[in-house]
Structures are given as C-alpha cells and as structure tokens.
C-alpha cells in the first residue's frame with residue numbers, strides 16, 4: 202500500500218485560522234488525518250473547521266503565548282502523530298526602530314511559543330512513537346532581507362530548534378523537519394505588500410521563475426513530511442521557492 206497518505210494519524214496544526222495553517226488543516230484532513238486546529242480567533246478557526254472533510258476533528262481556541270491557554274490546549278490534546286507549527290507573524294522594522302516590545306511581539310510567537318508548546322507536548326507524553334513534527338521557517342532564515350531582523354532571526358532560531366528536536370527524539374522514531382517557503386499568497390503576503398511600493402513588489406515577484414507560492418504548494422510538502430513516505434527524513438530544511446534562489450541573490 203502507498204505510504205503517501207495520513208490515515209490513522211492525528212495531527213495538531215497551530216495558526217489554523219488563516220493562510221498556510223488553514224489550507225494545511227483542510228488538505229491534511231483530506232488525506233485521511235484526524236486534525237486538531239488551534240488559533241486565537243474563534244470565528245476564523247470555526248470557518249476552517251467547517252471547511253474540513255467529515256471526521257472526528259477537534260478545534261481548540263487558544264493564544265499559545267499565554268501559559269494558561271497553552272496548558273489548557275496541551276491538556277485537551279489527544280495522542281498525536283504529527284504537529285504543524287504554523288502560527289507566526291512578520292513585523293518588519295529597520296534596526297533603528299527596534300524596541301524590546303517589538304522584539305517580544307515577534308520572537309515570542311515565532312520562536313518561544315512553538316518551543317514551549319513542543320516542550321509541553323513532549324513532557325506530557327502526547328507525541329506517539331514515529332510522529333513527525335514540522336516547523337515553519339522561511340527563506341529569510343538563511344537569506345535575511347532589510348527590515349527583517351526579527352523575522353529572519355526568529356526563523357534561523359526555528360531551524361536550530363527543529364534540528365535539536367530531531368536529535369533529542371530520534372530514539373523514539375520521532376522526526377522533526379523545517380519548511381522554508383519564499384513568498385506565499387496569504388494575509389502575511391498582503392501585510393508585506395503594504396510595507397512596499399507596488400513597483401518593488403512587482404520587481405520582487407518577477408524573480409520567481411515558477412511564480413509566487415500558494416498555500417497549497419506548502420501544504421503538499423507538509424503532507425509529505427507528515428506521512429510515512431518521508432520516514433527516512435529528519436533534521437532537514439526543505440526550501441520551497443518557485444526557483445527564486447536558483448540564481449545567486
């Protein structure tokens with residue numbers, strides 16, 4: 202039988218109310234998984250929940266930055282075969298405008314929250330043997346851009362976190378990998394667009410031989426990393442960029 206499916210797997214997805222997390226939840230469920238959705242916005246999370254194919258799915262509204270919410274989320278989780286850490290923010294600012302508050306706004310959700318969530322999940326033994334964990338990095342983790350000091354640094358940190366997670370859990374057959382997309386059409390993209398002139402956005406988009414990404418371009422790669430088809434893959438960072446970095450930047 203093909204290993205390219207997610208039947209009999211239960212997968213938690215953070216950031217499931219929007220963009221990549223939302224599409225991933227829908228597509229993972231479509232591949233046979235039981236999904237557990239989480240995000241803060243109840244209305245938008247409910248929309249994702251209603252778009253899921255039929256199944257024994259669960260949705261838990263929580264702000265994973267708040268310790269009590271995180272603990273409640275972990276307590277309500279079933280045993281998991283996969284986790285997709287998709288929640289994140291961009292917050293672009295040149296270095297001269299950085300403050301402690303701005304650092305916390307980005308680093309707390311992009312780095313500390315997934316680390317503390319995975320710490321709680323493993324401490325409470327909610328990850329099954331042979332589970333697969335996916336962290337969302339970005340090409341910015343390895344290819345920083347002006348104004349992206351907090352975002353790029355948080356993504357570089359996530360890449361290290363994913364590798365350490367892989368090292369600390371391979372004895373249980375548990376795998377951990379990162380996905381690093383370039384520009385994907387989501388609300389985050391719309392936010393990035395606001396901070397640039399149309400001219401510079403158009404110039405940026407022209408550099409994608411295969412065009413900018415869609416949430417489904419990312420969810421398909423996540424499905425592969427969650428499935429047993431990737432059971433020999435751990436500690437990698439999979440770049441998805443439509444050829445953007447083919448030529449030296």
Ligand SMILES: NC(=O)c1ccc[n+]([C@@H]2O[C@H](COP(=O)([O-])OP(=O)(O)OC[C@H]3O[C@@H](n4cnc5c(N)ncnc54)[C@H](OP(=O)(O)O)[C@@H]3O)[C@@H](O)[C@H]2O)c1
Nearest residue numbers: 216218219220221240241242264265288289339385387389
């Ligand atoms: N879009 C791109 O071009 C792109 C490229 C490379 C990497 N990525 C990465 O991919 C991931 C998803 O990006 P996206 O484009 O799908 O973003 P998005 O559409 O803006 O969605 C972000 C998600 O994060 C959730 N979130 C934010 N703060 C949270 C908190 N404190 N607690 C719980 N959930 C929280 C939001 O839900 P609520 O507001 O409901 O809480 C939302 O569901 C991010 O890690 C991003 O860095 C995106």
